Every structure is written in structure tokens, then in C-alpha cells.
Amino acid sequence: MKIFHILAGGPVDHYADFLYYESDDVQWVAADRGVFHLLQRNIMPVAAFGDYDSVSEEELRWMREQTTLHIMPKEKDETDLELAITWALKQKPDIIRIFGATGGRLDHGLANIQMLVKSLDTAIEMILVDHKNEISIKRAGTYVVEQNQRFPYISFLPLTETVTGITLQGFKYPLHNQTIQWGSTLCVSNELNSKKGTFSFTSGILMVISSTD
Incomplete structure (x- = not known):
């Protein structure tokens, strides 16, 4: 590597x-x-x-x-x-x-x-x-995320005006096929319920931020 x-x-x-x-x-x-x-x-x-x-x-x-x-x-x-x-x-x-x-x-x-x-x-x-943070940007797709004690909070912010079809599995606050737009805080400060979870979305570009207080 x-x-x-x-x-x-x-x-x-x-x-x-x-x-x-x-x-x-x-x-x-x-x-x-x-x-x-x-x-x-x-x-x-x-x-x-x-x-x-x-x-x-x-x-x-x-x-x-x-x-x-x-x-x-x-x-x-x-x-x-x-x-x-x-x-x-x-x-x-x-x-x-x-x-x-x-x-x-x-x-x-x-x-x-x-x-x-x-x-x-x-x-x-x-x-x-x-x-305090790890930040990445993703295109539409399905992704596996692992629990990280150093950065336990996970937020998803739309980088394009609209991001559609957001589904969160294995999270404290799950979602299914939701749409978020600029200015929405729906996907701020979530946490995993288990060692691994998945997030997926169908269109747009999403910023993924793992954080600690």
C-alpha cells in the first residue's frame, strides 16, 4: 500500500x-x-x-x-x-x-x-x-463504517444541493431512503450501535465527518 x-x-x-x-x-x-x-x-x-x-x-x-x-x-x-x-x-x-x-x-x-x-x-x-475530526467526501453508493472510539460521532452533510436516498443501518438513529438539502441538520451527530454499520445514498455528494468532543 x-x-x-x-x-x-x-x-x-x-x-x-x-x-x-x-x-x-x-x-x-x-x-x-x-x-x-x-x-x-x-x-x-x-x-x-x-x-x-x-x-x-x-x-x-x-x-x-x-x-x-x-x-x-x-x-x-x-x-x-x-x-x-x-x-x-x-x-x-x-x-x-x-x-x-x-x-x-x-x-x-x-x-x-x-x-x-x-x-x-x-x-x-x-x-x-x-x-477532533476526520473528514472525507463520497459519491453515491454503499459504504461500511467501523466504530472508532477516538471519533465516535458521525455526521453526514450534503455537499451538493440535494442528496437523496440516504439509508443508515447499524446507527443509533437509523434512516431509510431520506433526502437532505443544504441547511439540514438531520444527519448531524449520529453514533454506531455496533462495531460496524453501513450508509448508502442514491444521488449527490456527501461529506462524512467523524468527530470527538
């Missing part, structure tokens, strides 16, 4: 526990100040992207001594994280996890979540992870 972990430049106190997701299959990629934080942890990225406007000149010199940096112009059409995600997708891994992408500016956080749609037309599972 080929797994890429991408570290963006968000606040350190919103990082998930990297060790929980670590394995021999993981390769790290970093964007902007995420490169600095990764190197501070003695983790060497296989690729590093950014204009590095969020680090000092001294920090940038130190980073250049540690690894090769793809230094991008400050004025460009993509964020540093988008460049890192685009590169990672081209490597065709099985899984991409994105860390350090929430907890700062709201516009950046929302844009980072929306970038999960880049994996929809691929076989790559892409997940945004922070200290």
Missing part, C-alpha cells in the same frame, strides 16, 4: 496525533510552514511546496539545509496546499491524509475541505484529519 501524508501550515494545536496514523507505507509531503514543523519533528518530506511567506528568513535557510524545497511565487492561482495535493494525486497512492489544514483562517479551512473533491474521480481515498 502507498500512503501520502500531507502537512499544511495550520496551527500546531490542531494537529492530530501523527503516531496513530504512522506505518511503514507512509511518505510525507509538506506545504509552506508545514515543511518547518515536519523537519522540526525529524521527519523528512519526499516533496515540499510553498512560497514560504509564513517562515522567517532564518527558518527558510535552515529548511534549505535540511531538504530540497519547491519554492513557488507568492502570486499564483493555487494555494501551497493545493500544489502539494495535486502532486500527491499524480503519484497515485492508495490513501492521502491531510494534516494541519484547519484551525486558522476560515476561508483557508473551507477551501482545504473542498479540495477533498479532487479525489472523487480517482480510486484514491483522501481524508482531512485534525485533533
Whole structure:
């Protein structure tokens, strides 16, 4: 299995526990100040992207001594994280996890979540992870979800205007063939009743968020 972990430049106190997701299959990629934080942890990225406007000149010199940096112009059409995600997708891994992408500016956080749609037309599972959430995006279909004590609450939010045919089995609050639209909280904060459950829907795109308090 080929797994890429991408570290963006968000606040350190919103990082998930990297060790929980670590394995021999993981390769790290970093964007902007995420490169600095990764190197501070003695983790060497296989690729590093950014204009590095969020680090000092001294920090940038130190980073250049540690690894090769793809230094991008400050004025460009993509964020540093988008460049890192685009590169990672081209490597065709099985899984991409994105860390350090929430907890700062709201516009950046929302844009980072929306970038999960880049994996929809691929076989790559892409997940945004922070200290309280795991977020993914799904097309219509049937999916198995396993109980996770770290993130016991599961919410389903429509990313398209309407999502139809939502059915939840094995959940505390089951549903059968329901439709939800933007602004609905019907599928917020559910829980599994057993070790495994299933969710399915027939049309639309759904955001799946596993969370803890």
C-alpha cells in the first residue's frame, strides 16, 4: 500500500496525533510552514511546496539545509496546499491524509475541505484529519463504517444541493431512503450501535465527518 501524508501550515494545536496514523507505507509531503514543523519533528518530506511567506528568513535557510524545497511565487492561482495535493494525486497512492489544514483562517479551512473533491474521480481515498475530526467526501453508493472510539460521532452533510436516498443501518438513529438539502441538520451527530454499520445514498455528494468532543 502507498500512503501520502500531507502537512499544511495550520496551527500546531490542531494537529492530530501523527503516531496513530504512522506505518511503514507512509511518505510525507509538506506545504509552506508545514515543511518547518515536519523537519522540526525529524521527519523528512519526499516533496515540499510553498512560497514560504509564513517562515522567517532564518527558518527558510535552515529548511534549505535540511531538504530540497519547491519554492513557488507568492502570486499564483493555487494555494501551497493545493500544489502539494495535486502532486500527491499524480503519484497515485492508495490513501492521502491531510494534516494541519484547519484551525486558522476560515476561508483557508473551507477551501482545504473542498479540495477533498479532487479525489472523487480517482480510486484514491483522501481524508482531512485534525485533533477532533476526520473528514472525507463520497459519491453515491454503499459504504461500511467501523466504530472508532477516538471519533465516535458521525455526521453526514450534503455537499451538493440535494442528496437523496440516504439509508443508515447499524446507527443509533437509523434512516431509510431520506433526502437532505443544504441547511439540514438531520444527519448531524449520529453514533454506531455496533462495531460496524453501513450508509448508502442514491444521488449527490456527501461529506462524512467523524468527530470527538
